[in-house]
Amino acid sequence: MADDLYTPRPEHKFTFGLWTVGNRGRDPFGEAVRPSLSPTDLVRLLADVGAMGVNLHDNDLVPIDATPPERDQIVGNFKKACEEAGLKVPMATVNLFYDPVFRDGAFTANDSDVRAYALQKTMRAMDIGAELGAKIFVLWGGREGTETDACRRPDEAVKRFREAVNYLCEYSLDRGYGYRFALEAKPNEPRADIYFPTTGAYLALIETLDHSDMVGVNPEVAHEHMAGLNMMHSVAQAWEAGKLFHIDLNDQIPGRYDQDLRFGSANPRTAFWLVKFLEDVSYDGSRHFDAHAYRTEDYEGVKDFARGCMRTYLILKEKAARWNADPEIRAMLAEIQEKNAPNEYAGGYSAEGAASLLAQSFDRSRVASAGLRYERLDQLTIDILLGVR
Numbered sequence: 001m002a003d004d005l006y007t008p009r010p011e012h013k014f015t016f017g018l019w020t021v022g023n024r025g026r027d028p029f030g031e032a033v034r035p036s037l038s039p040t041d042l043v044r045l046l047a048d049v050g051a052m053g054v055n056l057h058d059n060d061l062v063p064i065d066a067t068p069p070e071r072d073q074i075v076g077n078f079k080k081a082c083e084e085a086g087l088k089v090p091m092a093t094v095n096l097f098y099d100p101v102f103r104d105g106a107f108t109a110n111d112s113d114v115r116a117y118a119l120q121k122t123m124r125a126m127d128i129g130a131e132l133g134a135k136i137f138v139l140w141g142g143r144e145g146t147e148t149d150a151c152r153r154p155d156e157a158v159k160r161f162r163e164a165v166n167y168l169c170e171y172s173l174d175r176g177y178g179y180r181f182a183l184e185a186k187p188n189e190p191r192a193d194i195y196f197p198t199t200g201a202y203l204a205l206i207e208t209l210d211h212s213d214m215v216g217v218n219p220e221v222a223h224e225h226m227a228g229l230n231m232m233h234s235v236a237q238a239w240e241a242g243k244l245f246h247i248d249l250n251d252q253i254p255g256r257y258d259q260d261l262r263f264g265s266a267n268p269r270t271a272f273w274l275v276k277f278l279e280d281v282s283y284d285g286s287r288h289f290d291a292h293a294y295r296t297e298d299y300e301g302v303k304d305f306a307r308g309c310m311r312t313y314l315i316l317k318e319k320a321a322r323w324n325a326d327p328e329i330r331a332m333l334a335e336i337q338e339k340n341a342p343n344e345y346a347g348g349y350s351a352e353g354a355a356s357l358l359a360q361s362f363d364r365s366r367v368a369s370a371g372l373r374y375e376r377l378d379q380l381t382i383d384i385l386l387g388v389r
Helices: 039-049 068-085 112-132 154-175 199-206 221-226 231-240 268-280 299-325 327-338 351-359 364-369 374-385
Strands: 014-017 053-057 091-093 136-140 180-184 215-217 287-289
Touching: 014 299, 039 053, 039 068, 039 299, 068 112, 091 112, 112 136, 112 154, 136 154, 154 180, 154 199, 180 199, 199 215, 199 231, 221 231, 231 268, 268 299, 268 374, 287 299, 299 327, 299 374, 327 374
Parallel strands: 014 053, 014 287, 053 091, 091 136, 136 180, 180 215
Antiparallel strands: none
């Protein structure tokens, strides 16, 4: 029965990128350790491990210098392979960071020809995604930053980025693609500083866009942890704002380079709170794993990695259900809720309510002396996670 709980099914909406399972283990200090697999081979690999879908950058599938006929054949073959494997393509994105032309950024570059090419490349990536059925388009500005602020004023970069996103929204509307754009933040790497370092920074930008209803965020565990932030808090803020369009699940040890570790492998406790939040609010988007296997692995190890990401999520989902049902935890939460009674300002401001609030006396000593029992609540959580409760 337990194994059934931890077996991925289509309704779990687990997805991986071609760049994740296709990662060959290259790093700045060593060459690739795994051979290249074709996109269609990677589709079969994902079908074999039980994923629901596959996501992609444009150049994960179509080489950057492919001719239009080559592009059409490649996309057509990939679409057929996905259909045969029963995999969907929920999300597409664009690579605006690898080619040398983007060394000074893409949408924020000082050279207007680079900015124009970045728009063209993104529109063509949107064409590919739409042909494959994607409805989410992620934008990660990996090169949208600086090593020295002598090169441009950051407010000018913000204006350029806003102009680009507005343009892409209009393109989606004009073509009838129905995209929702998800902006992905990261504090640094590959640039020393990236202009929109956190999910909160993007949430602020979105409100200034011409089509803010079309644009949300794609928080990533590793990126928020690199900034020393609480991923679940960032996700909750995005959810509360109606802007959680997509999510990237992986893991990260704070203070390190962008590790993209198997989900839950470094910080299972923080992964638990994230899974619990997503399940408690009935988030209905893809659970996308933007991670990759260790450099030590062959492709059987890559399958172990992919299965591990999904299995850990499902284990934590079951732990979250157990936490919600635990009688002692429920009793403690009920006590907390009792203190959350409506008060003078709960219905919003009024002159009468303000006068009443100003006239009220509070027994600060009594309130401050009451223990809140959060230590016990947290230990119960640990007991559940460690399997002794």
